[in-house]
Amino acid sequence: MHPYIPHTSEEVKSMLSDIGVSSIDELFADIPESIKLKRHLNIHDPMSEFEVYKELKSLSEKNKTAVSFLGAGCYDHIIPVAVQHIISRSEFYTSYTPYQAEISQGTLQSIFEFQSLICELTGLDVSNASLYDGHTAASEASVMALNSVKKSDTILISEYLHPFTKQVLKTYFLGLDIFVVEVKGKDGKIDIDDLKSKISENVAGLIVQTPNFLGILEDLSEISKILKENKKVLIVSANPLSLSIFKNSKEWNADIAIGDLQPFGIPQYFGGPSAGYIAAKEDYLRKMPGRIVGQTIDKEGKRGFVLTLQAREQHIKRERATSNICSNQALMALASTVYISIMGKSGLKEIAKRSISASHYFESELTKIKAGKILHDQPYFNEFTFVFNKDAKSVLSELKKQGIFGGILLEPILGEKYKNAVLIATTEKRTKEEIDQYVKIVGGIL
Amino acid sequence: MTKLLSEISKNQRVGYILPKTDIPQLSIESIYHKNILAESDRQIPELSEVDVIRHFTELSKKNFGVDLGFYPLGSCTMKYNPKINEETAKFDGFLNIHPLQDESTIQGILELQYKLLKSLSEITGMKWGTLQPFAGAHGEFVGMKLFKAYFNAKGEKRTKLLVPDSAHGTNPASAHIAGFEVVEIKSDENGLVSIDEVKKHVGSDLAGLMLTNPNTLGLFEKNIIEIAKIVHDAGGLLYYDGANFNAILGKVRPGDMNFDVVHLNLHKTFSTPHGGGGPGSGPIMVNEKLIPFLPVPDIVFENNSYMLSYNKPQSIGRVSGFYGNIAVMVRAYTYILTMGQKGLNEVSEKAVLNANYLRVKLSKLIKIAYDTICKHEFVLTGKEIKEKYGVSTLDIAKRMLDYGVHPPTIYFPLIVPEALMIEPTETESKETLDYFVSIIESIIKDINENPEILHNAPNNTPIKRLDEVKAAKEPKLKW
Numbered sequence: 001m002h003p004y005i006p007h008t009s010e011e012v013k014s015m016l017s018d019i020g021v022s023s024i025d026e027l028f029a030d031i032p033e034s035i036k037l038k039r040h041l042n043i044h045d046p047m048s049e050f051e052v053y054k055e056l057k058s059l060s061e062k063n064k065t066a067v068s069f070l071g072a073g074c075y076d077h078i079i080p081v082a083v084q085h086i087i088s089r090s091e092f093y094t095s096y097t098p099y100q101a102e103i104s105q106g107t108l109q110s111i112f113e114f115q116s117l118i119c120e121l122t123g124l125d126v127s128n129a130s131l132y133d134g135h136t137a138a139s140e141a142s143v144m145a146l147n148s149v150k151k152s153d154t155i156l157i158s159e160y161l162h163p164f165t166k167q168v169l170k171t172y173f174l175g176l177d178i179f180v181v182e183v184k185g186k187d188g189k190i191d192i193d194d195l196k197s198k199i200s201e202n203v204a205g206l207i208v209q210t211p212n213f214l215g216i217l218e219d220l221s222e223i224s225k226i227l228k229e230n231k232k233v234l235i236v237s238a239n240p241l242s243l244s245i246f247k248n249s250k251e252w253n254a255d256i257a258i259g260d261l262q263p264f265g266i267p268q269y270f271g272g273p274s275a276g277y278i279a280a281k282e283d284y285l286r287k288m289p290g291r292i293v294g295q296t297i298d299k300e301g302k303r304g305f306v307l308t309l310q311a312r313e314q315h316i317k318r319e320r321a322t323s324n325i326c327s328n329q330a331l332m333a334l335a336s337t338v339y340i341s342i343m344g345k346s347g348l349k350e351i352a353k354r355s356i357s358a359s360h361y362f363e364s365e366l367t368k369i370k371a372g373k374i375l376h377d378q379p380y381f382n383e384f385t386f387v388f389n390k391d392a393k394s395v396l397s398e399l400k401k402q403g404i405f406g407g408i409l410l411e412p413i414l415g416e417k418y419k420n421a422v423l424i425a426t427t428e429k430r431t432k433e434e435i436d437q438y439v440k441i442v443g444g445i446l
Numbered sequence: 447m448t449k450l451l452s453e454i455s456k457n458q459r460v461g462y463i464l465p466k467t468d469i470p471q472l473s474i475e476s477i478y479h480k481n482i483l484a485e486s487d488r489q490i491p492e493l494s495e496v497d498v499i500r501h502f503t504e505l506s507k508k509n510f511g512v513d514l515g516f517y518p519l520g521s522c523t524m525k526y527n528p529k530i531n532e533e534t535a536k537f538d539g540f541l542n543i544h545p546l547q548d549e550s551t552i553q554g555i556l557e558l559q560y561k562l563l564k565s566l567s568e569i570t571g572m573k574w575g576t577l578q579p580f581a582g583a584h585g586e587f588v589g590m591k592l593f594k595a596y597f598n599a600k601g602e603k604r605t606k607l608l609v610p611d612s613a614h615g616t617n618p619a620s621a622h623i624a625g626f627e628v629v630e631i632k633s634d635e636n637g638l639v640s641i642d643e644v645k646k647h648v649g650s651d652l653a654g655l656m657l658t659n660p661n662t663l664g665l666f667e668k669n670i671i672e673i674a675k676i677v678h679d680a681g682g683l684l685y686y687d688g689a690n691f692n693a694i695l696g697k698v699r700p701g702d703m704n705f706d707v708v709h710l711n712l713h714k715t716f717s718t719p720h721g722g723g724g725p726g727s728g729p730i731m732v733n734e735k736l737i738p739f740l741p742v743p744d745i746v747f748e749n750n751s752y753m754l755s756y757n758k759p760q761s762i763g764r765v766s767g768f769y770g771n772i773a774v775m776v777r778a779y780t781y782i783l784t785m786g787q788k789g790l791n792e793v794s795e796k797a798v799l800n801a802n803y804l805r806v807k808l809s810k811l812i813k814i815a816y817d818t819i820c821k822h823e824f825v826l827t828g829k830e831i832k833e834k835y836g837v838s839t840l841d842i843a844k845r846m847l848d849y850g851v852h853p854p855t856i857y858f859p860l861i862v863p864e865a866l867m868i869e870p871t872e873t874e875s876k877e878t879l880d881y882f883v884s885i886i887e888s889i890i891k892d893i894n895e896n897p898e899i900l901h902n903a904p905n906n907t908p909i910k911r912l913d914e915v916k917a918a919k920e921p922k923l924k925w
Contacts, residue, residue, distance in 0.1 A: 002789055004526055004717075005796050006875040015803045015876060021819075024795045027802055028697055030666045030819055035702045042568050046786030049530045056780055060539030062554030070544040073767065080462050082495055084536075086502045090719075094511030094527050096519060097723040099855075101914075102907040103847055105448075106509030107722040110502070113451050116924035120488055126923050129723070132580035135767030143623075164767050171741070171763035175594040176625045219481050244488055245474060251485050260767065270555050271545030271768025272580070273725035285921065291723065296917035298910040299902070303447055308917040314583070314619035315858070319609075319628035324583045324619035331721030334502075341451055341498045342461035345490040350464060357471045379478050400548060408546050432468040 002046075067434050068405040071383045071425025072213070073134065073162055073239075073260055074268050077351070078429050080342045083265040087335050097291070097327060101306040102298075107330060108305035111293040114337045118277045121243045122257035123250025127279040129291035130333040131325065134260025135165045137276035138207055138237060139172035140289045141256045143322055144280065145205035145233035146178065147287050152204035153178055156195070159185035160212035161237065163413055169207075188216045188376030188385075190223060199226065205233030205255070211242055215359075215383030215423065216376060220252040228253060240264055240277065241355070242381050244348045249279070256280045265339025266332055275329035275336060286312060289323030351428045355382035358426035358435065365439045371446060375421055383425040385410065385418075390446060392420040398445055404438055447909075448504050452925045455491035461498050508908045509722070510852055516878050518804075520823045520855035520867025521614065521662055523692045523714035530784065531718065531777035540776055545768040549753055555772065556752030560745045562779045566731055569790070570688075570708050571701020575731035576741050578770040582689060583616040585709030585728030586656070588741060589685050590624030591762045592707055592732065593653055595739040596683065599760060604653035604682065610639050612663060612859045614689060617656045626653055633861055637663040637816040644676055654683035659703065660693050662859040662867070664801060664820035674704035683707065683736075691715045692871065693798055693821035696791035700731075707732050715793075716778035727774035741765045796872035797822045800879060804870055807883045811890050815862040822871070828864035835893050837900045839864040842889055844911060847904035849885045 001008070007015075012024070021027060028036075047055070068076045087093060091106060098104030098111075111129045118127035131137045142155045155173075157166060159182055169180050183206065184194040190208060206227060210218040220236065227234045234254040238246075241263045249257035262274040280288060286309070294308035314321040343351065359382050363374055366386060375385040388395050392409055399406035407425070410418035426435070474483065493501075510517075517524035534540075543552055563575055579585035590607075597604045607626035609618045611633055618628045629647055634640040639657065655677050659667045667673070674684055686705040692715045700708045712718050713726035720726065732740065742761045743754035754769075785793065798821050805824040809817060815825040828839040843853035843866070855867040870879060892899050904911065 002785075002792060004528060004873050005789075005792055006873070007796055007799070011876045012799065015799055019799075019802045019806050021802075024799060027795075027798045027819060030668055030821075031694070031698050032668055032671065035671060036698050037571075037696065037702065041696050041787045041790060043565060043782065043787040043790065046789045047783050049784070052530055052780055052783045053534065055783060056534035056776070057537060059554040059558050060534075060537035062557065063539040063543045064547075064551035065538065065542045066551075068544055070546055072546060074545055076542070076544070078464070080495075082461070082498055085499070086506075088532070089503070089506040090513040090527075091506040091509040091511050093532075093719045093721050094513045095509050095722045096517070096522055096524060096720040096852075099519075100510070100843070100847065100853060101912045102844070102904050102909055103508075103510035103852065104722075105908055106505035106507070109448060109450070109505055109508075112924070116450075116452065117490065119924045120490060132584060132724075133767045136580070136584075162767075164764060167764035168767065171591060171765055174591055174762055175598065217478070217482050219479075221481060243484070244490075245484060246478075246482055247484055248488075267541045268544050269541055270543050270552065270772040271770075272766070273771040273773055274767075275725075285923075292921075292923060294917040295922040296913045298912050300910050302909055304909045304912045306912050306914050306917045308914065308923075309921060311918075313615075315615035317619070318615050319618035319622040319630075321615075321619040321622065324587055324616050324623055326583050326616050327581050327724045327726060329580075329721075329725050330723035331719075332725060334722065337451075338498060338502060341491060341493055341501070342495060344459065344461055344492045345488065346458075346492070347460065347462055347464070348488070348490060353471065353474060354464065354467060354469070356474070356477070357467075357469050360472055360477065361469050379482065400551075405544065405547060405551075428464055428467075431465075435469070 066403050066405045069407050069424050069426065070405050072408050072423055074271055075263050075425055075427050076268060076429055077263055077427045079265050079267065082342050083335050083338045086338045087331055092334060093331055098307060101304065105304060108293050110334050110337055112295060112305050114333045115293060117337060117340050118279050121240055121248060122279040123248040124257050124279040125282040126285045126288065127277065128288050129293055129328040131276035131278055131290055132329060133274045134237065134258060134276045135168045137258040137278050138165045139169055140323060141235045141258050141278060142169065144256060144284055144287045145235060147322055148233055148284065149204040152202055154202045155180050155204055156183050156198055156206040158183055158190050158208045158212065160214055161207055161209045162213045188214055188378045189218050192222055195223060195226060199230050199232065203232055205235055207235040207237060209237040211239060211381040211383065214375065214385040215380040216378045217246060217381055224253045241352050245352045256284065261332065261336040264336035266335050273329055273332050275332035290325040291328045354428040355426055358430050359384055362424065362426055362435045365435065369439060369443045371442045382427060383423060385421050385423050387421045392422050395442060399438065399441055402441055406438060450925050451491040451501065454497055454501065455493060457492060459492040459494050461493050461495045515850055516874060516882055517852040518854050518868045518870050519852060520869040521689050523869060523871055525717055525871040526873035527717055527719040528781060528784065531780045534780045535773050535776045553752055556745055558779050559775060560747055560752055562775055563745065565782050566710060566729055570731045571699030572708055572731035573734050574737050575729055577729045577775055578741050578766045579728040579730055580766055580771055581724060581726040582709060582711045582728040583620060585730050586616055586620035587624055588730050588765050589707040589709055590621050590626060592736050592739045593683050594624060595760065595762045596736060597653065604651055606647060606651045607653045608644065608647055608655040610657065611861050612661050613656060613658060614662065614687060617687060621656060637665050638667055639673060641669055641672060644673055648676060648680040652680045652682040654685060656685040656687060658687040658690055660690050660821035663816055663825050664823035665816060666821055670703045689714060690822060693794055695794040697794050701733060706736055712774050712778040717781045718774045718777040725771040725774055727771045793872050800870040800872060800874055804868060804879055808886055811886050823867060823869035825859065825862050826866040827862050828866060831893060832864050835897050837893050837897050839866055841900040841903060845889050845900045845903035846885060848906045851882060851885060
């Protein structure tokens with residue numbers, strides 16, 4: 001007997017007899033003998049809950065946490081306890097995709113609210129129920145663009161797009177006749193001349209990230225104009241936290257907005273699960289991938305919600321589908337929805353502002369002690385790229401010894417151009433003492 | 447009707463207080479040029495913590511989950527989600543680590559992933575794999591990219607991918623977006639892949655075959671060895687869709703059936719919760735010849751420590767931003783530790799026992815599509831009922847809601863008209879199964895005596911039957 005498997009031996013006997021067989025083995029008689037596994041799986045013996053708890057606890061303790069200034073798309077923000085409380089309700093987490101709308105109104109309404117909030121933040125007309133993460137969202141947005149611009153086979157990407165997003169895109173289009181072409185950067189922003197030179201008939205659109213991978217906020221006014229003049233699709237990837245303070249996709253006149261929701265109430269969890277968002281202008285609705293929830297009424301005229309516009313999806317279109325997405329990161333989207341609700345209009349702004357004040361204070365303190373200088377003198381959000389005068393690797397290792405994860409070394413990710421450059425992120429969670437301590441340690445080894 | 451967040455919002459309400467800060471606070475306008483600043487305030491609801499908790503708690507009460515009752519959704523393996531999994535997944539050492547931390551500080555999570563891959567290799571009979579795919583469909587896509595990379599490396603241009611007509615919709619979609627031409631293979635009169643059909647498409651352009659075994663009818667593809675040989679002899683590869691793996695745990699392994707690439711659904715077979723649609727996890731396992739093409743980073747164990755390795759020149763590259771849905775892996779690993787070899791073996795035995803028990807009982811009430819021993823699931827057809835009484839499978843499903851169970855998967859697989867696809871899983875007791883049988887008996891009685899009650903169902907749910915046509919015709923997708 002096992003706690004998760006309730007059959008008593010008498011029940012097994014009576015069930016077998018109702019089926020008309022004499023043993024469980026007979027139920028597997030349709031599997032040819034030649035391929036049957038004739039030994040036990042080489043897996044350990046079952047463990048009790050108590051032992052499993054101890055084992056996993058000890059594994060978790062082999063990981064080290066510290067005061068963290070790591071970012072690059074995954075940040076150490078405060079998460080209100082209400083978020084975990086709600087997503088731990090088993091009515092939410094033990095349910096499946098809301099196929100049966102009448103008993104899934106909880107999931108469906110919360111997704112409708114999620115879509116509404118994403119539309120509000122990005123300023124665009126339609127959002128889906130979420131995607132795997134912000135990186136794969138870039139692939140899905142690219143496909144939307146390619147399907148919208150006739151005869152196109154090329155997606156332009158900014159040099160300062162997250163390098164992992166670039167890599168995911170490259171894999172996505174591997175072996176297809178689709179080209180992902182990089183537009184060069186200049187002083188931390190897209191090089192407009194290079195963009196102009198790369199726009200051609202074959203181009204579907206451009207993916208630009210702001211704040212970009214180096215933390216810099218790009219002014220997209222001219223980029224947007226150029227793309228519109230050439231009837232190309234503008235895809236803007238943004239940290240959703242920045243959208244309360246800075247221009248959103250609507251204000252940039254972009255067509256598709258994408259990003260990663262980790263900053264909104266989702267733990268870092270070694271990078272996942274998070275959730276990606278995707279929103280677009282109305283014209284792109286039928287090309288949107290994944291689940292979409294719509295409002296409707298029931299037989300008595302009461303408001304309710306259902307999965308809708310499913311004719312776009314793989315279970316209907318099969319090999320003619322433009323996306324194979326058949327799920328969403330529902331529970332993480334719910335976490336973000338609860339987070340946004342708890343933080344509210346003023347809270348989201350305040351968190352963004354505090355992150356900004358912290359990053360700017362930090363940069364000025366590091367500059368003050370002549371630890372180095374910011375890589376590009378450009379406006380930045382909650383993250384900045386700082387070039388240390390000293391070997392950055394040894395700076396980070398000294399910080400680590402003293403309980404601080406000091407930032408992300410960029411050279412191994414972006415190449416030699418980034419020698420001694422470190423991407424440093426701050427959130428509302430970092431205190432003045434922590435930043436001062438960081439600066440003091442760096443000062444001590446200059 | 448639960449009000450929307452926007453409808454309960456009140457100006458100036460707050461749900462959270464941020465900690466004090468000594469950092470000098472700057473004015474936004476003093477740092478940034480107005481060119482990049484938002485032109486207007488975002489209209490985000492303003493709520494108290496009480497508002498938020500009441501709102502979402504009320505919503506949760508309108509949701510049905512495995513913890514509330516029977517959820518026999520075919521091909522979805524809605525088994526019980528053990529609570530220990532939820533606890534171990536919340537350990538601080540997992541929750542609060544950053545994906546780009548120094549390797550010396552993430553040994554625990556790398557060890558867990560490494561050991562999980564080892565276990566999955568043994569369970570599937572494959573050599574190694576990747577845990578990065580976020581979902582089953584994502585795994586299929588990665589698997590198809592592996593096919594591509596493999597043929598590229600061999601300098602072969604193979605375009606045709608065979609997919610049975612009973613396959614999950616994601617199979618043809620994944621193959622298509624990965625750049626293959628999908629050829630649908632008709633099932634034979636027994637619901638199995640026809641060897642002759644496969645033979646018809648064999649040639650130098652054959653890339654391979656995607657197969658679910660047992661298939662979506664719950665039937666084991668007994669000819670798998672012969673089918674595999676035909677595909678392999680033609681130079682193609684075999685892909686195993688692991689959605690139905692719960693049926694064969696410890697009994698037969700895809701590796702021993704000669705599959706080259708396998709995906710598993712940790713959120714099905716390995717008990718992690720479905721979360722209302724995600725996050726899931728769809729690891730890909732491969733045999734020796736596909737290993738060089740696996741995504742980066744790989745997880746390796748060298749000199750007594752675990753490392754993320756990017757040293758894979760033939761790799762298809764990165765498939766997820768970081769490393770996949772880690773929290774789901776923690777839960778699945780917890781489950782494998784809990785179950786052990788003995789427990790996993792019992793899973794498939796009891797899952798198959800439950801399915802056959804229901805099959806025998808229910809096929810007396812509603813016609814079964816293929817009347818033979820099944821594995822973890824089986825499919826009924828409501829065709830005759832519809833023709834005779836005008837009651838559709840949708841009506842039957844909606845009526846089940848009134849009895850407090852989740853209906854089976856309906857209208858799938860596509861090859862069975864008015865299909866009801868039933869997968870009870872091993873975690874359900876005989877009483878629950880008997881209760882389900884009694885529900886179907888009552889429904890059949892209703893069909894005979896008062897079919898109107900089915901057309902109007904459900905009656906006991908928080909909301910009555912919803913107008914899906916209106917939703918699609920006049921899309922209202924935000925408040």
